[in-house]
Amino acid sequence: MIVEAKGLRKRYKDIWALDGLDLTVQEGEIYGLLGPNGSGKTTTILILLGLTEPTEGTVRVCGHDPVREPLAVKRVVGYLPEKVGFYEELSAWENLRLITRLNGIPEPEAKRRIAEALEQVGLKEIAKRPVATLSHGMRQRLGIADVLVKKPKLAILDEPTSGIDPEGAVQVLELIKRLRDEARMTVILSSHLLYQVQRICDRVGILQKGRMVAEGTVAELTGEEGGLLATVAGSTPELRARLEGEEWTVSVEDLGGGRLQVLLEEDGRENLFQIVVEERATLLELRPRSRSLEEIYLRYFQE
Amino acid sequence: MATIFWKELADHLGSKRFFILSLIILVVAGTSVYLGIQAFRENPENVGEYAYLALFTTAQSGLPSFLSFLAFFGPLLAVLLGFDAINSEFTKGTVSRILSQPIYRDSWINGKFLAGMATLGLMVASIVLLIFGLGLFALGFPPDIGEFGRLVVFVVVAIVYLGFWLALGLLYSVLFRQTASSALAAVATWLFFTLFLYMIAGVIADQLAPIRSDSTASDLLRNQNIRDFVLRFSPVALFEEATLPILVPTYRGLSLLAMLTRTDVPTSPLSLGQSLLVGWPELVGLVALTSVCFAVAYLVFMRREIRIS
Numbered sequence: 001m002i003v004e005a006k007g008l009r010k011r012y013k014d015i016w017a018l019d020g021l022d023l024t025v026q027e028g029e030i031y032g033l034l035g036p037n038g039s040g041k042t043t044t045i046l047i048l049l050g051l052t053e054p055t056e057g058t059v060r061v062c063g064h065d066p067v068r069e070p071l072a073v074k075r076v077v078g079y080l081p082e083k084v085g086f087y088e089e090l091s092a093w094e095n096l097r098l099i100t101r102l103n104g105i106p107e108p109e110a111k112r113r114i115a116e117a118l119e120q121v122g123l124k125e126i127a128k129r130p131v132a133t134l135s136h137g138m139r140q141r142l143g144i145a146d147v148l149v150k151k152p153k154l155a156i157l158d159e160p161t162s163g164i165d166p167e168g169a170v171q172v173l174e175l176i177k178r179l180r181d182e183a184r185m186t187v188i189l190s191s192h193l194l195y196q197v198q199r200i201c202d203r204v205g206i207l208q209k210g211r212m213v214a215e216g217t218v219a220e221l222t223g224e225e226g227g228l229l230a231t232v233a234g235s236t237p238e239l240r241a242r243l244e245g246e247e248w249t250v251s252v253e254d255l256g257g258g259r260l261q262v263l264l265e266e267d268g269r270e271n272l273f274q275i276v277v278e279e280r281a282t283l284l285e286l287r288p289r290s291r292s293l294e295e296i297y298l299r300y301f302q303e
Numbered sequence: 304m305a306t307i308f309w310k311e312l313a314d315h316l317g318s319k320r321f322f323i324l325s326l327i328i329l330v331v332a333g334t335s336v337y338l339g340i341q342a343f344r345e346n347p348e349n350v351g352e353y354a355y356l357a358l359f360t361t362a363q364s365g366l367p368s369f370l371s372f373l374a375f376f377g378p379l380l381a382v383l384l385g386f387d388a389i390n391s392e393f394t395k396g397t398v399s400r401i402l403s404q405p406i407y408r409d410s411w412i413n414g415k416f417l418a419g420m421a422t423l424g425l426m427v428a429s430i431v432l433l434i435f436g437l438g439l440f441a442l443g444f445p446p447d448i449g450e451f452g453r454l455v456v457f458v459v460v461a462i463v464y465l466g467f468w469l470a471l472g473l474l475y476s477v478l479f480r481q482t483a484s485s486a487l488a489a490v491a492t493w494l495f496f497t498l499f500l501y502m503i504a505g506v507i508a509d510q511l512a513p514i515r516s517d518s519t520a521s522d523l524l525r526n527q528n529i530r531d532f533v534l535r536f537s538p539v540a541l542f543e544e545a546t547l548p549i550l551v552p553t554y555r556g557l558s559l560l561a562m563l564t565r566t567d568v569p570t571s572p573l574s575l576g577q578s579l580l581v582g583w584p585e586l587v588g589l590v591a592l593t594s595v596c597f598a599v600a601y602l603v604f605m606r607r608e609i610r611i612s
Contacts, residue, residue, distance in 0.1 A: 012608070012610075042610070043610075046399075046609060046610065049403050051399060051402055051403065051609045052608055052609060052610065071405045071406075071407070072405075074403055074404060074405040074406075075405040077403070078403075079399065079400070079403035081396060081399040081400055081403075083396040084396060084400060085392075085395040085396025085397040085398075085400065086395075086397065086400075087314075087395070087397065088395070089317075098306070098310060099400075099404060101306040101310075102306055102307075102401070102404040102405070102406055103404055103405060104405075143400075146400065150404075
């Protein structure tokens with residue numbers, strides 16, 4: 001268990017930013033923290049890093065308590081802040097060099113790691129340029145290089161793809177995945193871009209108002225919401241009665257104008273076709289329900 | 304902490320600010336040597352055996368002495384080095400990146416303060432040595448060991464004094480989120496202590512102990528004491544009081560009695576130890592102010608939430 005947090009609560013003045021959060025992350029996992037702005041993602045991350053203290057609750061990160069032994073935690077955890085900043089007048093290389101110095105990495109090893117990290121994020125050519133001249137996407141990638149030079153056991157990435165163009169975002173995600181596979185790095189990333197999370201995360205936790213409202217693998221989360229949605233035109237009371245009588249039917253809703261919306265389980269598909277044909281109605285649409293995290297997500301946050 | 308110290312020091316020394324400061328220093332050093340030499344040529348007896356010390360204290364024809372220049376503009380330079388130390392890291396977004404590295408949070412602010420102090424020390428020491436060197440060139444005889452000792456003490460006191468302003472800048476950089484507000488606050492404080500307090504001190508003294516044509520000596524004394532008391536709230540006044548006895552060996556203090564005897568009785572120079580004793584309370588006050596100011600900045604910084612947004 002790389003991260004184990006129980007009953008985390010955090011108070012900022014009169015707001016509970018976290019209100020009883022439990023979180024566990026296994027070694028080698030890519031864990032996605034999802035949630036709208038202000039749901040407590042960044043607060044959770046800061047607590048894991050020991051950059052802020054929880055008002056209540058306990059945390060263990062790599063076997064250390066970030067409140068009591070922040071240095072032990074910071075030695076093995078790499079962090080990419082949401083709005084990552086660099087010393088503008090220093091070059092990309094010098095910025096990374098400062099990080100290796102702060103980590104006490106000896107000179108030859110540090111130079112090797114910096115070269116390697118810059119290579120991995122594809123910034124080798126601009127290593128000597130001052131950061132002030134770099135584009136937003138380059139900075140974001142430099143931020144990831146910044147995490148890499150530490151060779152952390154756990155990388156915490158806060159919105160790693162924010163502000164990057166779609167192509168760049170895909171590259172960053174691929175990179176994160178490769179790091180997990182090759183370097184056995186555990187990754188926690190926060191995002192509100194769902195399709196990205198869906199794409200690379202092994203497990204996802206959805207935060208709302210400082211609580212975990214849903215957690216599990218992407219398949220689990222979407223699976224719970226499985227089933228098919230059918231829209232039928234030209235319905236008759238007999239059709240409706242027949243559909244309601246079937247055991248695979250979950251619900252039938254009248255949309256008006258002779259249209260019905262039927263929610264059914266997967267195995268009712270063939271029977272549905274048959275019934276619709278027999279009753280001389282038309283099947284307008286048949287689609288899987290809630291295949292994306294997006295719908296789950298929206299469902300939680302619509303209230 | 305060493306890493307941070309060297310990084311900050313390199314930043315200071317490579318910055319445009321430092322370049323401008325160095326230019327100012329060159330000009331000041333030149334002027335003060337010129338004034339000192341002038342005074343020496345015109346009136347060698349007056350300057351006496353302390354020609355080198357006179358280089359630092361001679362004011363003439365509207366040009367301030369090096370000492371008052373340092374007391375007046377030194378703070379501005381020191382505050383300039385510190386006012387954006389912490390809050391600029393917040394605006395740049397480098398705070399969380401640096402603090403998520405395995406360093407203690409206090410070594411960051413300590414490293415910054417020490418680097419600022421080193422920069423100031425370098426500046427003061429180089430300007431004093433520069434004046435010294437130019438003086439040697441112009442006067443043609445070497446300083447004696449006593450003068451040298453006094454100058455070393457002076458440099459140390461000046462660094463403590465500038466350290467107070469650096470710590471104040473640092474404090475504002477922790478208290479204010481915007482660099483513009485911390486700069487304004489710093490300049491306002493500087494104006495208050497260098498100009499307004501001097502005016503206010505006079506007004507308060509005149510209100511509490513008015514001087515009329517029939518005032519007795521004790522009234523005058525009271526007026527003067529109140530004025531001094533109010534002034535001593537200003538680090539600028541403390542610095543001047545603390546360094547005058549060091550640079551002017553015959554100086555016996557600010558009190559009315561000392562002033563009267565200065566004109567009436569021919570005074571012989573004091574030894575360095577005795578001179579230090581004259582300015583001792585002020586010295587201790589300066590050290591205390593610097594420490595308190597830094598301590599407050601330190602505490603506020605340690606409790607500051609890292610959250611940016």
